[in-house]
Amino acid sequence: MNNNKKVFEKAVHGIFLILGLVTIGCVLMITVYLVISGIPAIREIGLLKFLFGKKWESASSDPSYGILPFILTSVYGTAGAIVAGVPVGFFTAVYLSKVASKGVKETVETIVSLLAGIPSVVYGLAGMLVLVPGIRRIFHVADGASLLAAIVVLAIMILPSIIKVSTTALDAVPKEYEDASLALGATPVETYFRVSVPAARSGIATAVVLGIGRAIGEAMAVMMVSGNVANMPGLFKSVRFLTTAVASEMSYSSGLQRQALFSIALVLFLFIMLINATLGFFLKDRKGV
Amino acid sequence: MSDIIKVKNMCLWYGEHKALNNININIPGKSITALIGPSGCGKSTFLKSLDRMNDLIPGVKITGDIRYKDKDIFDASVDVNELRREIGMVFQKPNPFPMSIYDNIAYGPRTHGIKSRAKLDVIVEKSLKDAAIWDEVKDRLKKNALGLSGGQQQRLCIARALAVQPKVILMDEPTSALDPVSTSKIEELSSKLKKDYTIIMVTHNMQQAVRISDQTAFFLLGELVEYGKTETLFSTPSDKRTEDYITGRFG
Known part of the structure:
Protein backbone atom coordinates (compact mmCIF):
# COMPACT_ATOMS: atom_id res chain seq x y z
CA MET A 1 0.00 0.00 0.00
CA GLY A 53 -47.05 12.01 46.32
CA LYS A 54 -50.54 11.35 45.04
CA LYS A 55 -51.42 14.92 44.21
CA TRP A 56 -50.22 17.00 41.31
CA GLU A 57 -51.59 20.52 41.62
CA SER A 58 -49.05 22.69 39.91
CA ALA A 59 -51.40 25.58 39.24
CA SER A 60 -52.93 25.99 42.70
CA SER A 61 -51.87 28.71 45.11
CA ASP A 62 -50.49 26.00 47.40
CA PRO A 63 -49.01 23.73 44.72
CA SER A 64 -48.16 20.06 45.33
CA TYR A 65 -45.94 18.07 43.06
CA GLY A 66 -46.57 14.35 43.53
CA ILE A 67 -46.04 12.31 40.38
CA LEU A 68 -47.24 8.91 41.56
CA PRO A 69 -50.36 9.26 39.37
CA PHE A 70 -48.16 9.74 36.30
CA ILE A 71 -45.80 6.90 37.17
CA LEU A 72 -48.64 4.48 37.83
CA THR A 73 -50.50 5.58 34.71
CA SER A 74 -47.41 5.03 32.57
CA VAL A 75 -46.77 1.63 34.16
CA TYR A 76 -50.40 0.48 33.93
CA GLY A 77 -50.81 1.86 30.43
CA THR A 78 -47.68 0.13 29.20
CA ALA A 79 -48.52 -3.11 30.98
CA GLY A 80 -52.03 -3.02 29.56
CA ALA A 81 -50.70 -2.43 26.06
CA ILE A 82 -48.30 -5.35 26.45
CA VAL A 83 -51.00 -7.66 27.80
CA ALA A 84 -53.31 -6.76 24.92
CA GLY A 85 -50.75 -6.35 22.15
CA VAL A 86 -48.22 -9.13 22.72
CA PRO A 87 -50.55 -12.11 22.24
CA VAL A 88 -51.92 -10.63 19.02
CA GLY A 89 -48.47 -9.76 17.73
CA PHE A 90 -46.92 -13.04 18.82
CA PHE A 91 -49.50 -15.30 17.21
CA THR A 92 -49.45 -13.16 14.08
CA ALA A 93 -45.68 -13.66 13.94
CA VAL A 94 -46.00 -17.44 14.34
CA TYR A 95 -48.60 -17.48 11.61
CA LEU A 96 -46.55 -15.33 9.25
CA SER A 97 -43.30 -17.17 9.84
CA LYS A 98 -44.53 -20.76 9.89
CA VAL A 99 -47.98 -21.11 8.36
CA ALA A 100 -48.72 -18.37 5.85
CA SER A 101 -47.96 -18.79 2.16
CA LYS A 102 -45.34 -16.54 0.64
CA GLY A 103 -47.90 -14.21 -0.92
CA VAL A 104 -49.91 -13.78 2.27
CA LYS A 105 -46.74 -13.22 4.28
CA GLU A 106 -45.48 -10.52 1.95
CA THR A 107 -48.83 -8.74 1.84
CA VAL A 108 -49.28 -8.76 5.62
CA GLU A 109 -45.69 -7.64 6.21
CA THR A 110 -46.19 -4.70 3.86
CA ILE A 111 -49.32 -3.67 5.74
CA VAL A 112 -47.56 -4.06 9.10
CA SER A 113 -44.77 -1.79 7.87
CA LEU A 114 -47.40 0.71 6.85
CA LEU A 115 -48.88 0.55 10.35
CA ALA A 116 -45.42 1.29 11.74
CA GLY A 117 -45.14 4.34 9.53
CA ILE A 118 -48.36 6.03 10.59
CA PRO A 119 -47.54 9.16 12.66
CA SER A 120 -48.66 8.94 16.27
CA VAL A 121 -50.84 12.02 15.93
CA VAL A 122 -52.90 10.08 13.40
CA TYR A 123 -53.30 7.23 15.87
CA GLY A 124 -54.44 9.81 18.38
CA LEU A 125 -56.89 11.33 15.95
CA ALA A 126 -58.38 7.96 15.03
CA GLY A 127 -58.58 7.14 18.73
CA MET A 128 -60.39 10.41 19.46
CA LEU A 129 -62.89 9.94 16.68
CA VAL A 130 -63.59 6.22 17.02
CA LEU A 131 -62.32 4.81 20.28
CA VAL A 132 -63.33 7.53 22.74
CA PRO A 133 -66.98 7.76 21.66
CA GLY A 134 -67.02 3.96 21.31
CA ILE A 135 -65.92 3.44 24.91
CA ARG A 136 -68.45 5.99 26.12
CA ARG A 137 -71.28 4.16 24.42
CA ILE A 138 -70.23 0.57 25.13
CA PHE A 139 -69.39 1.04 28.81
CA HIS A 140 -71.88 3.86 29.53
CA VAL A 141 -69.31 6.18 31.07
CA ALA A 142 -69.48 9.96 31.03
CA ASP A 143 -66.26 10.39 29.09
CA GLY A 144 -64.56 7.83 26.89
CA ALA A 145 -61.20 9.59 27.11
CA SER A 146 -59.57 7.23 29.56
CA LEU A 147 -56.74 4.87 30.42
CA LEU A 148 -58.57 2.14 28.52
CA ALA A 149 -58.57 4.19 25.33
CA ALA A 150 -54.85 4.87 25.75
CA ILE A 151 -54.14 1.17 26.31
CA VAL A 152 -55.96 0.21 23.13
CA VAL A 153 -54.12 2.83 21.08
CA LEU A 154 -50.75 1.82 22.56
CA ALA A 155 -51.47 -1.88 21.97
CA ILE A 156 -52.04 -1.16 18.29
CA MET A 157 -48.98 1.08 18.10
CA ILE A 158 -46.61 -1.58 19.45
CA LEU A 159 -47.95 -4.31 17.15
CA PRO A 160 -45.59 -3.59 14.23
CA SER A 161 -42.38 -3.87 16.22
CA ILE A 162 -43.57 -7.00 18.01
CA ILE A 163 -44.69 -8.67 14.79
CA LYS A 164 -41.61 -7.72 12.80
CA VAL A 165 -38.97 -8.62 15.37
CA SER A 166 -40.70 -11.87 16.37
CA THR A 167 -41.18 -12.91 12.75
CA THR A 168 -37.52 -12.30 12.01
CA ALA A 169 -36.51 -14.36 15.05
CA LEU A 170 -38.84 -17.21 14.10
CA ASP A 171 -37.66 -17.14 10.48
CA ALA A 172 -34.10 -17.56 11.70
CA VAL A 173 -34.82 -20.86 13.50
CA PRO A 174 -32.87 -23.51 11.55
CA LYS A 175 -35.15 -25.77 9.57
CA GLU A 176 -33.19 -28.77 10.87
CA TYR A 177 -34.76 -28.30 14.32
CA GLU A 178 -38.23 -28.36 12.87
CA ASP A 179 -37.45 -31.35 10.64
CA ALA A 180 -36.15 -33.26 13.66
CA SER A 181 -39.35 -32.55 15.54
CA LEU A 182 -41.61 -33.58 12.64
CA ALA A 183 -39.55 -36.72 12.10
CA LEU A 184 -40.26 -37.68 15.72
CA GLY A 185 -43.96 -37.61 14.94
CA ALA A 186 -44.80 -34.17 16.33
CA THR A 187 -47.48 -32.27 14.44
CA PRO A 188 -46.61 -28.95 12.80
CA VAL A 189 -48.37 -26.94 15.53
CA GLU A 190 -46.56 -28.86 18.28
CA THR A 191 -43.34 -28.20 16.40
CA TYR A 192 -43.96 -24.43 16.21
CA PHE A 193 -44.67 -24.04 19.89
CA ARG A 194 -42.28 -26.59 21.38
CA VAL A 195 -39.27 -26.15 19.09
CA SER A 196 -39.47 -23.00 16.96
CA VAL A 197 -40.76 -20.60 19.62
CA PRO A 198 -38.34 -21.75 22.36
CA ALA A 199 -35.47 -21.51 19.88
CA ALA A 200 -36.52 -17.95 19.04
CA ARG A 201 -37.31 -16.94 22.61
CA SER A 202 -34.61 -14.31 23.04
CA GLY A 203 -35.71 -12.63 19.81
CA ILE A 204 -39.32 -12.68 20.95
CA ALA A 205 -38.32 -11.29 24.35
CA THR A 206 -36.47 -8.53 22.50
CA ALA A 207 -39.65 -7.78 20.58
CA VAL A 208 -41.62 -7.43 23.80
CA VAL A 209 -39.02 -5.14 25.37
CA LEU A 210 -38.99 -2.97 22.25
CA GLY A 211 -42.77 -2.79 22.53
CA ILE A 212 -42.49 -1.70 26.17
CA GLY A 213 -40.01 0.99 25.17
CA ARG A 214 -42.25 2.28 22.45
CA ALA A 215 -45.33 2.31 24.68
CA ILE A 216 -43.77 4.05 27.67
CA GLY A 217 -42.22 6.75 25.50
CA GLU A 218 -45.31 7.58 23.49
CA ALA A 219 -46.78 11.04 24.18
CA MET A 220 -48.90 12.47 21.41
CA ALA A 221 -51.36 9.65 20.80
CA VAL A 222 -52.04 8.98 24.47
CA MET A 223 -52.45 12.68 25.25
CA MET A 224 -55.24 12.84 22.68
CA VAL A 225 -57.23 9.89 23.98
CA SER A 226 -56.52 9.73 27.72
CA GLY A 227 -58.25 12.93 28.87
CA ASN A 228 -55.01 14.32 30.32
CA VAL A 229 -56.17 14.84 33.91
CA ALA A 230 -53.78 14.14 36.77
CA ASN A 231 -55.91 11.42 38.41
CA MET A 232 -54.70 8.27 40.06
CA PRO A 233 -55.20 5.71 37.30
CA GLY A 234 -58.42 3.81 36.80
CA LEU A 235 -59.49 2.03 33.65
CA PHE A 236 -62.29 4.48 32.87
CA LYS A 237 -60.75 7.56 34.44
CA SER A 238 -59.10 10.39 32.58
CA VAL A 239 -55.39 10.04 33.24
CA ARG A 240 -52.06 11.65 32.51
CA PHE A 241 -48.84 9.83 31.59
CA LEU A 242 -45.25 10.78 32.44
CA THR A 243 -44.74 11.86 28.86
CA THR A 244 -47.94 13.88 28.60
CA ALA A 245 -47.34 15.51 31.98
CA VAL A 246 -44.18 17.06 30.60
CA ALA A 247 -45.65 17.92 27.23
CA SER A 248 -48.89 19.52 28.41
CA GLU A 249 -47.50 22.00 30.95
CA MET A 250 -44.10 22.84 29.56
CA SER A 251 -45.24 25.70 27.34
CA TYR A 252 -46.62 27.86 30.17
CA SER A 253 -44.65 26.62 33.19
CA SER A 254 -42.17 28.58 35.23
CA GLY A 255 -40.15 28.34 38.43
CA LEU A 256 -40.48 25.19 40.53
CA GLN A 257 -43.24 23.88 38.29
CA ARG A 258 -40.91 23.98 35.30
CA GLN A 259 -38.13 22.33 37.26
CA ALA A 260 -40.52 19.61 38.41
CA LEU A 261 -41.36 18.89 34.77
CA PHE A 262 -37.66 18.32 34.13
CA SER A 263 -37.64 15.96 37.09
CA ILE A 264 -40.52 14.02 35.52
CA ALA A 265 -38.51 13.77 32.32
CA LEU A 266 -35.61 12.44 34.37
CA VAL A 267 -37.82 9.72 35.87
CA LEU A 268 -39.04 8.79 32.41
CA PHE A 269 -35.44 8.70 31.21
CA LEU A 270 -34.52 6.29 34.01
CA PHE A 271 -37.39 4.01 33.00
CA ILE A 272 -36.13 3.98 29.42
CA MET A 273 -32.57 3.25 30.58
CA LEU A 274 -33.87 0.31 32.57
CA ILE A 275 -35.70 -1.01 29.51
CA ASN A 276 -32.61 -0.60 27.35
CA ALA A 277 -30.51 -2.47 29.88
CA THR A 278 -33.03 -5.31 29.75
CA LEU A 279 -32.88 -5.25 25.98
CA GLY A 280 -29.09 -5.44 26.07
CA PHE A 281 -29.37 -8.47 28.33
CA PHE A 282 -31.63 -10.31 25.87
CA LEU A 283 -29.48 -9.40 22.88
CA LYS A 284 -26.42 -10.75 24.66
CA ASP A 285 -28.28 -13.94 25.50
CA ARG A 286 -29.12 -14.29 21.82
CA LYS A 287 -25.50 -14.13 20.79
CA GLY A 288 -24.68 -16.85 23.29
CA VAL A 289 -26.92 -19.42 21.56
CA MET B 1 -37.11 -62.19 8.21
CA SER B 2 -40.21 -60.82 6.54
CA ASP B 3 -40.11 -57.59 4.60
CA ILE B 4 -41.14 -54.58 6.66
CA ILE B 5 -41.08 -52.09 3.79
CA LYS B 6 -42.23 -52.87 0.27
CA VAL B 7 -41.93 -50.36 -2.52
CA LYS B 8 -43.52 -50.99 -5.88
CA ASN B 9 -43.30 -48.95 -9.10
CA MET B 10 -42.54 -45.80 -7.17
CA CYS B 11 -41.81 -42.57 -9.06
CA LEU B 12 -41.17 -39.13 -7.60
CA TRP B 13 -41.28 -35.72 -9.23
CA TYR B 14 -39.95 -32.39 -8.07
CA GLY B 15 -42.34 -30.25 -10.10
CA GLU B 16 -41.55 -31.26 -13.67
CA HIS B 17 -38.32 -33.05 -12.85
CA LYS B 18 -38.57 -36.79 -12.36
CA ALA B 19 -36.16 -37.57 -9.55
CA LEU B 20 -36.98 -41.24 -8.98
CA ASN B 21 -38.04 -43.64 -11.69
CA ASN B 22 -39.87 -46.88 -11.07
CA ILE B 23 -38.27 -48.00 -7.83
CA ASN B 24 -39.01 -51.54 -6.66
CA ILE B 25 -37.45 -52.71 -3.44
CA ASN B 26 -38.37 -54.88 -0.45
CA ILE B 27 -36.55 -54.23 2.77
CA PRO B 28 -36.34 -57.00 5.38
CA GLY B 29 -36.86 -56.18 9.06
CA LYS B 30 -34.12 -56.14 11.70
CA SER B 31 -31.29 -55.68 9.28
CA ILE B 32 -29.18 -52.88 7.87
CA THR B 33 -29.82 -51.77 4.32
CA ALA B 34 -27.30 -49.43 2.73
CA LEU B 35 -28.31 -47.06 -0.05
CA ILE B 36 -25.31 -46.05 -2.15
CA GLY B 37 -24.79 -44.04 -5.29
CA PRO B 38 -23.27 -40.78 -6.50
CA SER B 39 -24.56 -37.42 -5.27
CA GLY B 40 -27.90 -36.46 -6.73
CA CYS B 41 -28.86 -40.04 -7.62
CA GLY B 42 -32.02 -39.88 -5.53
CA LYS B 43 -31.05 -42.08 -2.60
CA SER B 44 -31.73 -39.42 0.04
CA THR B 45 -34.95 -38.47 -1.69
CA PHE B 46 -35.98 -42.11 -1.62
CA LEU B 47 -35.11 -42.38 2.08
CA LYS B 48 -37.18 -39.33 2.94
CA SER B 49 -40.17 -40.75 1.10
CA LEU B 50 -40.35 -43.65 3.53
CA ASP B 51 -41.40 -41.48 6.49
CA ARG B 52 -43.15 -38.98 4.23
CA MET B 53 -40.74 -36.15 5.05
CA ASN B 54 -40.97 -35.26 1.36
CA ASP B 55 -44.56 -34.16 2.04
CA LEU B 56 -43.03 -31.00 3.48
CA ILE B 57 -41.34 -30.02 0.23
CA PRO B 58 -43.66 -28.10 -2.06
CA GLY B 59 -44.06 -29.53 -5.55
CA VAL B 60 -43.17 -33.13 -4.70
CA LYS B 61 -45.44 -35.73 -6.24
CA ILE B 62 -45.13 -39.45 -5.61
CA THR B 63 -46.80 -42.25 -7.56
CA GLY B 64 -46.68 -45.99 -7.05
CA ASP B 65 -46.92 -47.92 -3.85
CA ILE B 66 -44.97 -47.68 -0.59
CA ARG B 67 -46.05 -50.15 2.06
CA TYR B 68 -44.97 -50.24 5.67
CA LYS B 69 -46.05 -53.46 7.37
CA ASP B 70 -48.22 -54.13 4.31
CA LYS B 71 -50.12 -50.86 4.70
CA ASP B 72 -50.00 -48.11 2.09
CA ILE B 73 -48.32 -45.16 3.85
CA PHE B 74 -50.21 -42.66 1.69
CA ASP B 75 -53.59 -44.15 2.57
CA ALA B 76 -56.02 -41.59 3.96
CA SER B 77 -56.37 -43.63 7.16
CA VAL B 78 -52.66 -43.35 7.94
CA ASP B 79 -51.78 -40.78 10.59
CA VAL B 80 -48.54 -39.33 9.29
CA ASN B 81 -47.40 -38.39 12.82
CA GLU B 82 -47.94 -41.96 13.96
CA LEU B 83 -46.06 -43.21 10.88
CA ARG B 84 -43.12 -40.96 11.72
CA ARG B 85 -43.14 -42.22 15.28
CA GLU B 86 -42.68 -45.76 13.96
CA ILE B 87 -40.19 -44.76 11.29
CA GLY B 88 -37.61 -42.53 12.91
CA MET B 89 -34.96 -40.47 11.22
CA VAL B 90 -31.38 -39.41 11.84
CA PHE B 91 -30.15 -36.56 9.70
CA GLN B 92 -26.90 -35.87 7.91
CA LYS B 93 -25.99 -32.92 10.09
CA PRO B 94 -26.45 -33.60 13.82
CA ASN B 95 -29.46 -31.50 14.78
CA PRO B 96 -30.13 -31.66 18.50
CA PHE B 97 -32.67 -29.11 19.72
CA PRO B 98 -31.15 -26.09 21.48
CA MET B 99 -32.27 -27.41 24.86
CA SER B 100 -30.92 -29.71 27.54
CA ILE B 101 -29.78 -33.25 26.79
CA TYR B 102 -32.64 -34.57 28.91
CA ASP B 103 -35.24 -32.46 27.15
CA ASN B 104 -33.92 -33.53 23.76
CA ILE B 105 -34.54 -37.19 24.55
CA ALA B 106 -37.81 -36.52 26.37
CA TYR B 107 -39.15 -34.42 23.50
CA GLY B 108 -40.56 -37.34 21.51
CA PRO B 109 -42.14 -39.22 24.42
CA ARG B 110 -43.65 -35.97 25.73
CA THR B 111 -45.09 -35.28 22.30
CA HIS B 112 -46.75 -38.66 22.42
CA GLY B 113 -48.34 -37.97 25.77
CA ILE B 114 -45.95 -39.28 28.41
CA LYS B 115 -45.90 -36.75 31.25
CA SER B 116 -44.77 -38.74 34.29
CA ARG B 117 -41.31 -37.66 35.32
CA ALA B 118 -40.44 -41.16 36.55
CA LYS B 119 -41.38 -42.73 33.21
CA LEU B 120 -39.45 -40.09 31.30
CA ASP B 121 -36.39 -40.67 33.48
CA VAL B 122 -36.47 -44.35 32.58
CA ILE B 123 -36.91 -43.65 28.87
CA VAL B 124 -34.12 -41.07 28.81
CA GLU B 125 -31.67 -43.38 30.54
CA LYS B 126 -32.54 -46.38 28.38
CA SER B 127 -32.38 -44.41 25.13
CA LEU B 128 -29.03 -42.87 25.99
CA LYS B 129 -27.67 -46.28 27.01
CA ASP B 130 -28.94 -47.89 23.82
CA ALA B 131 -27.25 -45.14 21.82
CA ALA B 132 -23.99 -45.78 23.72
CA ILE B 133 -23.69 -42.24 25.03
CA TRP B 134 -25.04 -42.58 28.57
CA ASP B 135 -21.65 -42.76 30.25
CA GLU B 136 -20.52 -39.58 28.55
CA VAL B 137 -23.55 -37.47 29.42
CA LYS B 138 -25.12 -38.92 32.58
CA ASP B 139 -23.57 -36.21 34.75
CA ARG B 140 -24.75 -33.34 32.59
CA LEU B 141 -28.26 -34.22 31.49
CA LYS B 142 -29.39 -30.67 32.31
CA LYS B 143 -26.71 -29.07 30.15
CA ASN B 144 -27.43 -27.72 26.68
CA ALA B 145 -27.04 -30.41 24.04
CA LEU B 146 -25.29 -27.97 21.71
CA GLY B 147 -22.26 -28.17 24.01
CA LEU B 148 -21.56 -31.77 22.94
CA SER B 149 -19.09 -32.69 20.22
CA GLY B 150 -20.38 -33.47 16.73
CA GLY B 151 -20.09 -37.22 17.23
CA GLN B 152 -21.82 -37.06 20.59
CA GLN B 153 -24.55 -34.88 19.12
CA GLN B 154 -25.19 -37.47 16.42
CA ARG B 155 -25.45 -40.29 18.97
CA LEU B 156 -27.76 -38.04 20.99
CA CYS B 157 -29.92 -37.68 17.88
CA ILE B 158 -29.98 -41.47 17.56
CA ALA B 159 -30.99 -41.72 21.23
CA ARG B 160 -33.70 -39.12 20.60
CA ALA B 161 -35.01 -41.22 17.72
CA LEU B 162 -34.92 -44.39 19.87
CA ALA B 163 -36.87 -42.70 22.67
CA VAL B 164 -40.17 -42.95 20.77
CA GLN B 165 -39.59 -46.69 20.21
CA PRO B 166 -39.57 -46.74 16.43
CA LYS B 167 -39.45 -49.92 14.38
CA VAL B 168 -37.42 -48.47 11.54
CA ILE B 169 -34.63 -45.90 11.68
CA LEU B 170 -33.74 -44.00 8.54
CA MET B 171 -30.24 -42.58 8.56
CA ASP B 172 -29.25 -40.00 5.98
CA GLU B 173 -25.44 -40.10 5.76
CA PRO B 174 -25.22 -40.05 9.55
CA THR B 175 -21.42 -40.05 9.64
CA SER B 176 -20.54 -37.74 6.77
CA ALA B 177 -20.01 -34.78 9.11
CA LEU B 178 -18.04 -36.79 11.70
CA ASP B 179 -14.43 -37.71 12.37
CA PRO B 180 -13.25 -41.34 11.94
CA VAL B 181 -13.49 -42.23 15.65
CA SER B 182 -17.04 -40.95 15.93
CA THR B 183 -17.86 -42.67 12.65
CA SER B 184 -16.74 -46.05 13.92
CA LYS B 185 -18.75 -45.52 17.11
CA ILE B 186 -21.89 -44.88 15.06
CA GLU B 187 -21.14 -47.94 12.92
CA GLU B 188 -20.71 -50.16 15.97
CA LEU B 189 -23.89 -48.75 17.38
CA SER B 190 -25.82 -49.45 14.17
CA SER B 191 -24.63 -53.04 14.09
CA LYS B 192 -25.82 -53.45 17.66
CA LEU B 193 -29.16 -51.76 17.02
CA LYS B 194 -30.16 -54.03 14.14
CA LYS B 195 -31.02 -56.70 16.68
CA ASP B 196 -34.12 -54.69 17.52
CA TYR B 197 -34.52 -52.20 14.71
CA THR B 198 -34.60 -52.03 10.96
CA ILE B 199 -31.98 -49.58 9.76
CA ILE B 200 -31.90 -48.01 6.32
CA MET B 201 -28.80 -45.91 5.81
CA VAL B 202 -27.76 -43.64 2.98
CA THR B 203 -23.99 -43.56 2.74
CA HIS B 204 -21.34 -42.15 0.48
CA ASN B 205 -18.78 -44.38 2.05
CA MET B 206 -18.67 -47.76 0.33
CA GLN B 207 -16.41 -49.27 2.96
CA GLN B 208 -19.04 -48.35 5.46
CA ALA B 209 -21.69 -50.15 3.44
CA VAL B 210 -19.47 -53.23 3.23
CA ARG B 211 -18.65 -53.12 6.93
CA ILE B 212 -22.11 -52.90 8.39
CA SER B 213 -24.91 -53.53 5.92
CA ASP B 214 -26.71 -56.76 5.11
CA GLN B 215 -28.24 -55.53 1.86
CA THR B 216 -27.06 -52.79 -0.44
CA ALA B 217 -29.05 -50.87 -3.02
CA PHE B 218 -27.21 -48.96 -5.73
CA PHE B 219 -28.97 -45.88 -7.10
CA LEU B 220 -27.96 -44.04 -10.26
CA LEU B 221 -29.72 -41.12 -11.94
CA GLY B 222 -32.98 -41.76 -10.13
CA GLU B 223 -33.05 -45.47 -10.81
CA LEU B 224 -32.42 -48.44 -8.59
CA VAL B 225 -29.75 -50.22 -10.62
CA GLU B 226 -29.02 -53.14 -8.39
CA TYR B 227 -30.15 -54.44 -5.03
CA GLY B 228 -28.96 -57.53 -3.21
CA LYS B 229 -26.90 -58.98 -0.44
CA THR B 230 -24.01 -56.64 0.34
CA GLU B 231 -21.43 -59.41 -0.10
CA THR B 232 -22.75 -60.38 -3.48
CA LEU B 233 -23.20 -56.85 -4.73
CA PHE B 234 -19.67 -55.86 -3.91
CA SER B 235 -17.96 -59.11 -4.97
CA THR B 236 -19.93 -60.08 -8.05
CA PRO B 237 -22.14 -57.18 -9.17
CA SER B 238 -24.51 -58.24 -11.91
CA ASP B 239 -24.76 -54.83 -13.55
CA LYS B 240 -21.88 -53.18 -15.35
CA ARG B 241 -22.75 -49.76 -13.89
CA THR B 242 -22.58 -51.11 -10.34
CA GLU B 243 -19.21 -52.60 -11.06
CA ASP B 244 -17.94 -49.32 -12.49
CA TYR B 245 -19.18 -47.42 -9.44
CA ILE B 246 -17.85 -49.73 -6.75
CA THR B 247 -14.50 -50.01 -8.42
CA GLY B 248 -14.29 -46.24 -8.44
CA ARG B 249 -14.52 -45.65 -12.17
CA PHE B 250 -17.00 -42.82 -11.63
CA GLY B 251 -18.97 -41.13 -8.86
Missing part, protein backbone atom coordinates in the same frame (compact mmCIF):
# COMPACT_ATOMS: atom_id res chain seq x y z
CA ASN A 2 1.47 3.35 -0.92
CA ASN A 3 1.58 6.33 1.37
CA ASN A 4 -1.31 8.26 -0.16
CA LYS A 5 -3.63 5.35 0.30
CA LYS A 6 -2.57 4.96 3.91
CA VAL A 7 -3.32 8.60 4.64
CA PHE A 8 -6.68 8.29 2.94
CA GLU A 9 -7.56 5.18 4.96
CA LYS A 10 -6.63 6.91 8.18
CA ALA A 11 -8.61 10.02 7.28
CA VAL A 12 -11.72 7.97 6.51
CA HIS A 13 -11.39 6.06 9.79
CA GLY A 14 -11.05 9.38 11.57
CA ILE A 15 -14.21 10.75 9.97
CA PHE A 16 -16.16 7.64 10.92
CA LEU A 17 -14.94 7.96 14.48
CA ILE A 18 -16.02 11.59 14.68
CA LEU A 19 -19.45 10.79 13.25
CA GLY A 20 -19.82 8.02 15.79
CA LEU A 21 -18.85 10.36 18.58
CA VAL A 22 -21.60 12.78 17.54
CA THR A 23 -24.21 10.22 18.57
CA ILE A 24 -22.48 9.42 21.82
CA GLY A 25 -22.07 13.13 22.49
CA CYS A 26 -25.80 13.70 22.06
CA VAL A 27 -26.68 10.93 24.50
CA LEU A 28 -24.18 12.24 27.02
CA MET A 29 -25.42 15.80 26.69
CA ILE A 30 -29.04 14.79 27.12
CA THR A 31 -28.18 12.68 30.14
CA VAL A 32 -26.12 15.38 31.81
CA TYR A 33 -28.68 18.08 31.03
CA LEU A 34 -31.58 16.00 32.35
CA VAL A 35 -29.77 15.13 35.56
CA ILE A 36 -28.66 18.70 36.18
CA SER A 37 -32.04 20.22 35.49
CA GLY A 38 -34.04 17.41 37.09
CA ILE A 39 -32.32 17.29 40.46
CA PRO A 40 -33.15 20.77 41.91
CA ALA A 41 -36.90 20.25 42.01
CA ILE A 42 -36.53 16.82 43.55
CA ARG A 43 -34.27 18.38 46.21
CA GLU A 44 -36.75 21.08 46.96
CA ILE A 45 -39.83 18.87 46.99
CA GLY A 46 -38.16 15.84 48.55
CA LEU A 47 -37.58 12.58 46.68
CA LEU A 48 -40.25 10.55 48.46
CA LYS A 49 -42.82 13.30 48.33
CA PHE A 50 -42.10 13.76 44.63
CA LEU A 51 -42.17 10.09 43.63
CA PHE A 52 -44.93 8.91 45.92
